[in-house]
Amino acid sequence: YPDIDVILITGYGSIDDAVEAMKYGASDYILKPFSLDEMILKVVDICKKKKRYVKEKEVAEVTPRFPAVIAETDVMEEVLKEVEIVAPTDATILITGETGTGKDVIARLIHSKSRRSNRPFIRMNCVELNEGVIESELFGHEKGSFTGAASMKKGRLELADKGTIFLDEVGDIPLSTQRKLLRVLELKEFERVGGTKTIRIGVRVIAATNKNLPRMVDKKEFRMDLFYRLNTVMINIPPLRERREDII
Numbered sequence: 001y002p003d004i005d006v007i008l009i010t011g012y013g014s015i016d017d018a019v020e021a022m023k024y025g026a027s028d029y030i031l032k033p034f035s036l037d038e039m040i041l042k043v044v045d046i047c048k049k050k051k052r053y054v055k056e057k058e059v060a061e062v063t064p065r066f067p068a069v070i071a072e073t074d075v076m077e078e079v080l081k082e083v084e085i086v087a088p089t090d091a092t093i094l095i096t097g098e099t100g101t102g103k104d105v106i107a108r109l110i111h112s113k114s115r116r117s118n119r120p121f122i123r124m125n126c127v128e129l130n131e132g133v134i135e136s137e138l139f140g141h142e143k144g145s146f147t148g149a150a151s152m153k154k155g156r157l158e159l160a161d162k163g164t165i166f167l168d169e170v171g172d173i174p175l176s177t178q179r180k181l182l183r184v185l186e187l188k189e190f191e192r193v194g195g196t197k198t199i200r201i202g203v204r205v206i207a208a209t210n211k212n213l214p215r216m217v218d219k220k221e222f223r224m225d226l227f228y229r230l231n232t233v234m235i236n237i238p239p240l241r242e243r244r245e246d247i248i
C-alpha cells in the first residue's frame with residue numbers, strides 16, 4: 001500500500017533502526033514512551049509533506065516541461081487562479097514583483113497552459129543587455145548592419161513567432177527601444193537592425209519587472225502608451241517574506 005504513510009513505534013530503537021525503517025518505506029520513527037503532542041507533530045508533518053507531493057505531482061502531470069508551482073498560501077492560490085484564467089487567452093501580461101519571487105516560473109506556467117504550449121518560449125533578460133545590443137537581440141540584424149555583423153541574425157521576437165516571448169525586467173529597456181517594442185505590440189511587425197523588409201509575427205508577449213512602472217511613467221523614464229499596452233493583464237507576485245509557507 002504505497003499511498004499509506006507508516007510511523008514506526010518502538011521501545012528498543014536506535015539511529016540505525018530508524019535508517020533501516022526508512023529504507024523499508026516508513027515515513028517517520030518515534031521512540032516509546034512518547035507524548036500525544038509528539039505524535040500529533042509527526043502526523044501533521046507527514047500530512048504537509050504529502051500535500052506538497054500531491055500538488056507537485058498534479059502540476060507535473062499537466063506541465064511536464066516546466067517547473068512545478070507550489071502554493072501553500074491563499075495569496076499564491078489566487079495567483080494560480082489568475083494564471084488558469086488568462087493562460088488560454090492571447091492577452092499581453094505584465095508580471096510584477098520583487099527579485100526572486102518566481103516571475104519567470106509564472107511566465108513559463110502561463111505559456112505551458114496556453115494554446116501556444118507546443119510553440120517556442122523565448123526568454124530575454126533586458127537588464128543584462130546594454131543599449132547597443134538590445135535591439136539586435138530583440139529584433140535581429142542584417143549582415144553588415146554594424147561592425148561585427150558578419151551574417152544575418154534572427155532576433156528573439158522572430159524566434160518566438162507563434163509562441164511566447166518573455167521580456168524579463170522590461171523596465172530596463174531603453175526609451176529608444178520602447179517605441180519600437182510598442183509598434184510590435186500594436187501592429188505585430190518590425191524590421192531587423194539595418195534591414196528594410198517588414199517582418200510580421202504572431203507572438204504573445206509576457207513581461208515582468210521588479211520596478212514601479214507607473215512611477216517611471218511619471219518621471220518620463222518609461223512610455224505611458226507602452227505601459228498600458230503591456231498592462232492588459234497584471235499579475236502581482238507577493239514577496240516571499242509575506243508568504244513564508246511557500247518557501248521549500
